[in-house]
Amino acid sequence: MSSFSAYMHELWNRVWGGSGSDYGYGVAVDSTNTIVMAGTTESLEVGLRDAFTLKYPSSGFQSWYILWKGLSETTHDITIASLSVSKTIVGQGYFANINVNVTNHGEVTETFNVTAYADTIAIEAQTVTSLDPSENLTLTFNWNTTGFVTDNYTISAYATPVAGETFTDDNNYIDGTVLVTIPGDINGDRTVDISDAGQIIAHWHSPPFPDGPLGYDPIADINNDGKTNILDVSIINVNWHKSL
Numbered sequence: 360m361s362s363f364s365a366y367m368h369e370l371w372n373r374v375w376g377g378s379g380s381d382y383g384y385g386v387a388v389d390s391t392n393t394i395v396m397a398g399t400t401e402s403l404e405v406g407l408r409d410a411f412t413l414k415y416p417s418s419g420f421q422s423w424y425i426l427w428k429g430l431s432e433t434t435h436d437i438t439i440a441s442l443s444v445s446k447t448i449v450g451q452g453y454f455a456n457i458n459v460n461v462t463n464h465g466e467v468t469e470t471f472n473v474t475a476y477a478d479t480i481a482i483e484a485q486t487v488t489s490l491d492p493s494e495n496l497t498l499t500f501n502w503n504t505t506g507f508v509t510d511n512y513t514i515s516a517y518a519t520p521v522a523g524e525t526f527t528d529d530n531n532y533i534d535g536t537v538l539v540t541i542p543g544d545i546n547g548d549r550t551v552d553i554s555d556a557g558q559i560i561a562h563w564h565s566p567p568f569p570d571g572p573l574g575y576d577p578i579a580d581i582n583n584d585g586k587t588n589i590l591d592v593s594i595i596n597v598n599w600h601k602s603l
């Protein structure tokens with residue numbers, strides 16, 4: 360859009376829109392020399408073509424516009440923002456907690472399913488109900504490793520896309536690996552021995568008694584009861600000197 364003086368000198372020249380197909384269908388000038396244009400644009404929003412009304416004051420600065428978007432163009436976009444696992448080493452048959460943070464980046468309230476996986480094995484599915492735009496929520500999945508063979512597992516979570524969602528790359532989140540090992544193998548060397556017992560002492564946590572020198576570590580809390588104490592020692596005793 361250009362503005363010319365009465366002598367056909369170009370006063371200013373402005374380009375509006377973007378890389379999509381943008382069309383101006385009509386232009387008018389009001390009594391204050393404000394230029395008004397109506398047309399369609401594909402540049403400013405995702406989805407189909409939108410109608411616009413655009414205004415430039417006579418100065419050429421501080422333009423504004425209004426877009427009319429179709430109702431079907433409301434953005435739907437859920438995301439898994441983060442994933443963390445309480446333990447990177449877990450005794451077979453015991454629990455690890457998987458915390459998954461989901462965020463609604465779309466424009467409407469969404470209800471959707473999130474599934475946590477160990478490799479390709481579904482651990483659990485949970486339903487997020489009525490998550491408002493811009494809101495986030497942390498889900499906790501309790502992974503019971505009973506029946507999982509001793510091995511490394513890649514932990515991930517997947518949010519099933521909602522209707523109308525087009526950007527789904529961020530619906531999947533892959534975390535690091537977790538080792539399922541012999542209960543009592545706290546240091547993950549696949550054998551239960553004195554060095555694992557040493558980890559229990561170092562991470563002793565049994566309030567109101569004082570912590571061990573290194574404080575609470577979920578890995579040393581083999582039975583996942585929030586304490587590292589004689590019950591965890593007894594698990595080491597049961598598997599003493601066992602190896603994979």
Ligand SMILES: [Ca+2]
Pocket residue numbers: 436437438524526527528529530
């Ligand atoms: Ca998404």
Ligand SMILES: [Ca+2]
Pocket residue numbers: 543544545546547548549550551552554555
């Ligand atoms: Ca060990």
Ligand SMILES: [Ca+2]
Pocket residue numbers: 579580581582583584585586587588590591
């Ligand atoms: Ca414990």
